[in-house]
Amino acid sequence: MLETSVSTSNPQTGLVPLAPYLRCVNCGKSDIQLSAGLINCGGCGKGFALRDSRFPDFLSDEDREKLKKELAFWEDHFANTVYQDESEASYERWATLMQVKEKDAVLEIGCGSGALLTRLPAKIRVGLEPAACLLAATTGFYGVIGSAENMPFQSDTFDMAFFKHSLHHVQDKAKAFAEATRVLKKGGRLIVMEPNAQHPQRRLISNPESFFRKLTPVVKLIGPVETFQTVDELVELGHENHLKIEKILYTESHYDRVSVRQRLQKIYSRGLRSLVPQKYLMPNYYLQFRKPLDV
Numbered sequence: 001m002l003e004t005s006v007s008t009s010n011p012q013t014g015l016v017p018l019a020p021y022l023r024c025v026n027c028g029k030s031d032i033q034l035s036a037g038l039i040n041c042g043g044c045g046k047g048f049a050l051r052d053s054r055f056p057d058f059l060s061d062e063d064r065e066k067l068k069k070e071l072a073f074w075e076d077h078f079a080n081t082v083y084q085d086e087s088e089a090s091y092e093r094w095a096t097l098m099q100v101k102e103k104d105a106v107l108e109i110g111c112g113s114g115a116l117l118t119r120l121p122a123k124i125r126v127g128l129e130p131a132a133c134l135l136a137a138t139t140g141f142y143g144v145i146g147s148a149e150n151m152p153f154q155s156d157t158f159d160m161a162f163f164k165h166s167l168h169h170v171q172d173k174a175k176a177f178a179e180a181t182r183v184l185k186k187g188g189r190l191i192v193m194e195p196n197a198q199h200p201q202r203r204l205i206s207n208p209e210s211f212f213r214k215l216t217p218v219v220k221l222i223g224p225v226e227t228f229q230t231v232d233e234l235v236e237l238g239h240e241n242h243l244k245i246e247k248i249l250y251t252e253s254h255y256d257r258v259s260v261r262q263r264l265q266k267i268y269s270r271g272l273r274s275l276v277p278q279k280y281l282m283p284n285y286y287l288q289f290r291k292p293l294d295v
Contacts, residue, residue, distance in 0.1 A: 014054060017124060018142045021105070023154045025058045025146065030154050051132050057145040058152035059130055066171065067130050085115065090254040094164070095119050097249070097286060098191060104159040109148050109180060110166025114141050126158075148176035153183045160184075162191035165284075168228050174237060181241040181291060190243060190289040196250065197228035199283045201265075231285050243289035250282035
């Protein structure tokens with residue numbers, strides 16, 4: 001299996017296996033050249049920084065400004081919030097569902113620290129993340145700084161791409177979906193794990209004009225205020241990109257320490273499961289699409 005941790009002492013050597021996957025976000029060419037502290041496009045001549053000697057930075061100035069605003073929002077509303085990570089069993093369950101093969105090249109879009117990505121037994125693991133601070137302490141995959149709406153990767157490159165609770169952070173979700181489809185090989189899979197907009201708690205905060213999104217105390221009680229999608233909305237995006245839907249699963253994450261909200265969720269989902277459809281009971285869903293061979 002290819003070792004996917006990146007060398008910081010010799011960035012040129014460490015990033016060589018990643019180079020064939022990259023393309024210039026300025027001109028779209030794949031003539032990417034590694035040099036000391038920089039990544040250069042041989043097509044248009046544009047240079048891109050290499051952060052921390054190992055993270056290629058393809059983020060545009062416009063995207064960087066959007067990111068600053070989002071990070072400022074989180075700082076204002078959730079500076080003192082400690083988010084609980086999923087349990088090991090929960091991550092193992094996601095990894096089992098994904099059925100990654102050792103020969104696969106896998107991309108996580110909006111990888112954060114790569115908690116799930118590093119658990120996948122892939123030949124090469126690449127994580128795209130706009131916030132460089134989230135990549136700083138990571139190992140076990142190639143971190144790339146960039147936007148989901150204009151990915152710095154060649155077309156028909158990855159065996160699998162996936163969003164793990166990240167698509168709702170993206171402003172133009174249709175464009176991100178199209179980009180994810182573009183970088184997939186023919187026959188490749190796109191997996192989306194997202195908050196379920198049809199769940200009652202999610203519905204309170206999924207509408208940008210919702211009264212609940214304007215009340216800081218309520219937002220802190222309920223959760224983040226990104227815009228979520230229903231399964232039907234994402235299935236439609238899949239159809240628009242000529243993807244075939246293979247699996248729809250309504251589910252929930254699991255934690256070692258269960259919060260009050262999570263206890264209430266368990267009571268709600270188990271108490272009403274014989275009366276209410278799963279799409280109204282479960283806070284998350286898992287979707288699997290496949291890119292046809294004839295696209």
